[in-house]
Amino acid sequence: xxxxxxxxxxxxxLDATSADLMRKTIAFFEAKGKTRLKKDDRERVWYxxxxxxxxxxxxxxxxxxxxxxxxxxxxxxxxxxxxxxxxEITAFYALHYWYTWQVTILGLGPIWMxxxxxxxxxxxxxxxxxxIFAFGLSERAHGADLYSTEMALSPKGxxxxxxxxxxxxIGNANxxxxxxTFAKTTDGGEFVFFAAQPKKAGYELVQNVVNVQSYVAxxxxxxVTITEADILSxxxxxxxxxxxxxxxxxxxxxxxxxxxxxxxxxEAIHHAEHRVLYGKSVTHFPxxxxxxxxxxxxxxxxxxxxxxxxxxxxAASPEDRRYLLYNPLVxxxxxxxxxxxxxxxxxxxxxxxxxxxxxxxxxTRDIRALPKLEGTVHVNMALVVKFMRNYxxxxxxxxxxxxxxxxxxxxxxxxxxxxxGLGKIQFHDHQLAYAKVNLPTVSVFKEQIEVLKEFLIASxxxxxxxxxxxKDIDFLLSLGEVFTLVAYGQxxxxxxxxxxxxxxxxxxxxxxxxxxxxxxxFALQLFSKPSSTPKQMELCQKMIRKPPVDxxxxxxxxxxHVHALRDAYExxx
Numbered sequence: 001x002x003x004x005x006x007x008x009x010x011x012x013x014l015d016a017t018s019a020d021l022m023r024k025t026i027a028f029f030e031a032k033g034k035t036r037l038k039k040d041d042r043e044r045v046w047y048x049x050x051x052x053x054x055x056x057x058x059x060x061x062x063x064x065x066x067x068x069x070x071x072x073x074x075x076x077x078x079x080x081x082x083x084x085x086x087x088e089i090t091a092f093y094a095l096h097y098w099y100t101w102q103v104t105i106l107g108l109g110p111i112w113m114x115x116x117x118x119x120x121x122x123x124x125x126x127x128x129x130x131x132i133f134a135f136g137l138s139e140r141a142h143g144a145d146l147y148s149t150e151m152a153l154s155p156k157g158x159x160x161x162x163x164x165x166x167x168x169x170i171g172n173a174n175x176x177x178x179x180x181t182f183a184k185t186t187d188g189g190e191f192v193f194f195a196a197q198p199k200k201a202g203y204e205l206v207q208n209v210v211n212v213q214s215y216v217a218x219x220x221x222x223x224v225t226i227t228e229a230d231i232l233s234x235x236x237x238x239x240x241x242x243x244x245x246x247x248x249x250x251x252x253x254x255x256x257x258x259x260x261x262x263x264x265x266x267e268a269i270h271h272a273e274h275r276v277l278y279g280k281s282v283t284h285f286p287x288x289x290x291x292x293x294x295x296x297x298x299x300x301x302x303x304x305x306x307x308x309x310x311x312x313x314x315a316a317s318p319e320d321r322r323y324l325l326y327n328p329l330v331x332x333x334x335x336x337x338x339x340x341x342x343x344x345x346x347x348x349x350x351x352x353x354x355x356x357x358x359x360x361x362x363x364t365r366d367i368r369a370l371p372k373l374e375g376t377v378h379v380n381m382a383l384v385v386k387f388m389r390n391y392x393x394x395x396x397x398x399x400x401x402x403x404x405x406x407x408x409x410x411x412x413x414x415x416x417x418x419x420x421g422l423g424k425i426q427f428h429d430h431q432l433a434y435a436k437v438n439l440p441t442v443s444v445f446k447e448q449i450e451v452l453k454e455f456l457i458a459s460x461x462x463x464x465x466x467x468x469x470x471k472d473i474d475f476l477l478s479l480g481e482v483f484t485l486v487a488y489g490q491x492x493x494x495x496x497x498x499x500x501x502x503x504x505x506x507x508x509x510x511x512x513x514x515x516x517x518x519x520x521x522f523a524l525q526l527f528s529k530p531s532s533t534p535k536q537m538e539l540c541q542k543m544i545r546k547p548p549v550d551x552x553x554x555x556x557x558x559x560x561h562v563h564a565l566r567d568a569y570e571x572x573x
Contacts, residue, residue, distance in 0.1 A: 002502040013405035017075040018082045029093040034571040055130025067409045069124035077409045087252045091259030095366035096213040103171035107133025109245025110180040110193040112414045114232035131177030140168035151183035166220040173217035193232040244416040250374035254306045254330035257338030264363040266569040268345040273566035295344040296562045297511045302334045308495040314404040321425045325387045332380040335370040342367045381480040396426030403498045433493040440548045441512040448519045455539040481522040516547040
């Protein structure tokens with residue numbers, strides 16, 4: 001089964017050492033139990049017990065230390081495939097445990113991407129000691145607007161600098177071993193990344209800016225002496241490290257959504273099966289079955305897409321930067337799909353979802369955070385739209401990317417290079433994946449794609465309107481939604497070809513049932529935009545389609561996939 005189930009966790013593609021780390025993590029949470037998990041959440045208890053477990057098992061050290069700094073020991077590498085497993089597992093139990101892992105990844109980015117070998121060696125030792133890390137990028141007044149950064153390094157005349165300024169919304173900054181901090185020099189405005197040390201004099205921990213179990217800090221530096229040994233990168237390298245670190249980190253957000261939704265799904269269907277209304281189980285009602293099937297199919301699609309996107313992350317090179325499209329889609333599309341899954345399940349579980357002893361109660365809160373972290377959905381959509389022209393009309397030729405699960409370092413992630421030139425990136429022809437499948441519902445979606453391409457050609461031909469709409473972010477966001485569905489479906493089909501055991505014909509058709517409906521929804525939004533032209537409106541109407549009705553297939557999905565999970569998992573009390 002494609003969905004995580006702690007009761008039967010048996011990863012077929014992980015090496016024995018990695019699988020053991022994942023099983024130990026599952027065992028830690030199951031031993032803790034749901035009652036304690038919820039109590040700690042309500043009382044906002046800092047997760048020291050989890051960090052002690054991580055330190056004792058050297059989990060972060062093994063998962064987040066590149067092999068070159070692992071002293072040749074077994075299990076030390078930065079392996080995106082197995083990191084996806086860990087992200088999913090931690091979020092399955094609670095987002096806060098995932099969050100301390102996530103911001104450690106962000107904090108490590110500028111270190112592993114930098115050229116300071118002393119800092120890298122020291123970081124590897126700190127990880128072995130159980131250290132966590134933080135990413136000091138955003139500021140209270142400017143958010144993540146790097147150009148406006150006010151954290152300042154002032155030269156002292158003896159080869160050192162004095163650091164002054166504040167950072168805001170920085171996870172782990174209360175207990176981090178090092179905080180990778182973004183700044184500008186006062187004598188030339190050069191960008192710099194340096195490692196701040198929370199235990200050093202002049203580091204002021206101002207507050208936790210959120211009212212939850214995690215610590216998301218505001219901190220200030222007061223005349224903190226920074227030496228060359230603390231400098232991670234300068235100039236363009238520092239700028240690129242900031243954006244490339246986010247490229248690595250935001251990928252994990254989709255996996256957090258997958259973990260949360262999977263646990264919530266088990267809880268919702270278990271409750272519905274054992275809830276009797278009017279003499280019948282709630283799962284007997286047709287509308288409940290529709291909600292659960294839709295939630296299940298969206299969840300499976302989330303995981304299948306994210307798994308395939310990970311292959312492109314791992315296969316990336318200076319000549320193959322396709323991951324720069326698929327990666328933000330994991331952050332943006334998978335996380336917003338996660339919100340939809342929770343909403344569907346909430347209509348099933350209803351008032352039970354508010355109860356203090358359910359996992360669902362925290363799922364409804366935490367699922368909302370993920371589309372809003374590491375760049376909003378709008379920011380990532382604006383990025384994705386830059387790829388649309390080449391994706392549809394200027395494909396390149398690439399070797400086929402296999403399923404990349406081998407135990408190896410993903411070193412390219414620390415050598416991504418300049419962050420410019422996105423409009424020049426090419427992709428393989430999306431029609432290659434679609435042409436291999438001729439199922440009825442997939443075929444309707446392919447017809448919608450052709451209308452979208454006609455829409456884009458017609459829009460480009462109207463030069464005056466194109467100039468106006470090119471500056472209309474609201475219009476572009478809706479257009480981007482339709483585009484992302486095409487790339488989403490492409491990678492789903494590629495995953496299915498590589499893993500037919502996970503996605504049958506029936507399941508693929510039921511997934512594309514919601515894809516057709518979603519495309520129709522976004523086409524209607526485009527139709528309704530103030531700047532849409534009569535020709536565009538005509539094409540939007542052509543794009544609105546109804547998926548083929550197949551009640552026998554729906555019943556098979558319900559019986560064999562969805563209802564079969566009614567008692568599959570329940571967390572220990």
